[in-house]
Amino acid sequence: MGIESFFPVQEAAWVETIGPGAFERDVCINSPTGSGKTLAYALPIVQMLSTRKVRCLRALVVLPTRDLALQVKEVFDAIAPVVGLSVGSAVGQSSIADEVSNLVRKPKQELYPTIDEEYVKMEPQTKVDILVATPGRLMDHINMTNGFSLEHLQYLVIDETDRMLREAYQSWLPTVIQLTHSIGQDRSWHDTDGKTLLHPLTTIRRSGVERGFKGKCYPRLAKIVLSATLTQDPSKLSQLELHHPLLLNSGKKRYRIPTKLESYKLICTSNLKPLSLIVLLQELQGNKCLVFTSSVESSHRLSTLLGFFEDLPFKFSEYSRLQRESTRRKTLEAFKEGEIDVLIGTDRMARGIHIDGLRYVIDYDMPPYVKTYIHQAGRTARAGESGSCFTLLRKHEVKTFDKMLKKADNASCSLHSLPEESIETLRPVFSSALKKLEESLESEAAKKSNSRDKIPSGSKRKRTNQK
Numbered sequence: 001m002g003i004e005s006f007f008p009v010q011e012a013a014w015v016e017t018i019g020p021g022a023f024e025r026d027v028c029i030n031s032p033t034g035s036g037k038t039l040a041y042a043l044p045i046v047q048m049l050s051t052r053k054v055r056c057l058r059a060l061v062v063l064p065t066r067d068l069a070l071q072v073k074e075v076f077d078a079i080a081p082v083v084g085l086s087v088g089s090a091v092g093q094s095s096i097a098d099e100v101s102n103l104v105r106k107p108k109q110e111l112y113p114t115i116d117e118e119y120v121k122m123e124p125q126t127k128v129d130i131l132v133a134t135p136g137r138l139m140d141h142i143n144m145t146n147g148f149s150l151e152h153l154q155y156l157v158i159d160e161t162d163r164m165l166r167e168a169y170q171s172w173l174p175t176v177i178q179l180t181h182s183i184g185q186d187r188s189w190h191d192t193d194g195k196t197l198l199h200p201l202t203t204i205r206r207s208g209v210e211r212g213f214k215g216k217c218y219p220r221l222a223k224i225v226l227s228a229t230l231t232q233d234p235s236k237l238s239q240l241e242l243h244h245p246l247l248l249n250s251g252k253k254r255y256r257i258p259t260k261l262e263s264y265k266l267i268c269t270s271n272l273k274p275l276s277l278i279v280l281l282q283e284l285q286g287n288k289c290l291v292f293t294s295s296v297e298s299s300h301r302l303s304t305l306l307g308f309f310e311d312l313p314f315k316f317s318e319y320s321r322l323q324r325e326s327t328r329r330k331t332l333e334a335f336k337e338g339e340i341d342v343l344i345g346t347d348r349m350a351r352g353i354h355i356d357g358l359r360y361v362i363d364y365d366m367p368p369y370v371k372t373y374i375h376q377a378g379r380t381a382r383a384g385e386s387g388s389c390f391t392l393l394r395k396h397e398v399k400t401f402d403k404m405l406k407k408a409d410n411a412s413c414s415l416h417s418l419p420e421e422s423i424e425t426l427r428p429v430f431s432s433a434l435k436k437l438e439e440s441l442e443s444e445a446a447k448k449s450n451s452r453d454k455i456p457s458g459s460k461r462k463r464t465n466q467k
């Protein structure tokens with residue numbers, strides 16, 4: 001993989017899990033974007049499971065989006081098979097039937113009807129040791145897939161924790177936590193006088209016993225939770241039922257910006273914002289760039305508008321959840337391969353995504369929170385590389401933006417100005433492009449309402465009935 005030494009967060013996590021820390025405490029990692037958090041948990045998990053004897057689901061990694069989950073699966077795929085571990089995904093990329101057949105073994109009794117039923121029940125059913133999942137598909141398998149079980153789970157990783165805690169996704173978290181409770185874990189610890197005792201750390205030492213296998217005792221489920229903007233709010237963290245949580249933090253302030261990230265602000269008027277963007281993109285000379293807007297509608301509007309400017313010296317594409325999954329996947333691939341120079345999307349789509357060689361990020365709209373800024377800007381300046389983030393601001397937003405950036409460590413932001421004349425030359429095309437944009441959006445809206453009207457009345461009724 002071209003990796004020669006650990007990044008700091010990987011070393012710290014290794015020390016707490018494989019090293020002297022021996023995973024006696026659950027680990028919370030708050031470390032900048034691009035600092036290598038994926039390998040910080042993937043390597044210890046693979047190392048810990050490398051001596052396992054029987055295949056069953058022992059490690060579960062949950063992430064908020066499919067793209068991110070597939071990216072993390074690639075990392076596990078690169079290291080786990082080397083020690084004989086199998087990695088699966090439950091992300092909804094393929095049909096549920098395909099996913100089921102990749103995840104669980106058919107019960108042996110179907111093949112050998114005379115086999116003892118009790119024996120069949122004892123057989124671990126899962127085909128994978130490590131599962132990378134999004135909450136929706138995970139819940140589908142928990143609720144519907146025969147033989148899918150979390151009872152042998154030893155390690156639970158919740159990546160992008162702050163975002164995962166914000167979204168409830170069919171109560172996936174309480175469900176997982178409940179299903180992974182150890183036998184007797186719900187009992188509180190009392191001494192003979194009935195006084196509550198602290199959980200003694202010694203009781204959770206691993207001592208080589210595999211969790212929940214063949215009726216042996218159940219050591220606790222070990223957890224790693226992580227983000228570049230990890231919440232430290234106890235009321236939120238308590239949902240994770242962390243065991244003596246240990247925080248690995250990388251800066252003095254709550255949030256840290258990658259050391260080699262340069263931040264710039266551009267002040268522009270609202271009505272000329274698209275032109276400022278075009279001029280800035282021209283300055284970047286076809287280098288890969290991600291443009292973030294505040295909503296999918298705004299991304300769509302902006303990319304449609306740019307489509308009406310002829311001869312732009314860069315290739316761009318929209319990247320949003322309004323598009324089909326397959327279109328989005330192809331777009332991202334084309335961007336990674338350098339066939340598209342500029343991708344226009346939202347923070348929701350791009351959180352955690354790693355794109356090799358991405359040097360520039362543009363916040364077309366001011367990010368509403370410092371956390372949003374950190375994740376958006378953090379698509380560049382990753383893994384020790386340098387990168388720049390430009391934020392387009394209207395005059396009245398500057399003060400708020402400066403105040404917001406102060407919340408992050410080593411965040412300084414210089415002013416970047418664009419040549420007035422370049423903006424002026426684009427003005428005539430801009431007015432006609434705006435007109436075409438309105439027409440195009442109107443025709444899209446009309447098409448949408450037409451296709452809604454065309455839904456046969458029977459199927460409309462059917463849907464109502466299903467409700």
Ligand SMILES: Nc1ncnc2c1ncn2[C@@H]1O[C@H](COP(=O)(O)OP(=O)(O)OP(=O)(O)O)[C@@H](O)[C@H]1O
Binds near residue numbers: 038353354382383
């Ligand atoms: N020890 C290492 N040496 C060199 N490169 C590394 C090392 N560890 C990770 N990388 C590379 O660094 C890049 C960023 O890693 P990763 O995606 O895990 O970051 P992250 O901290 O999870 O970022 P984010 O918070 O944005 O999700 C990846 O391309 C990865 O291959």
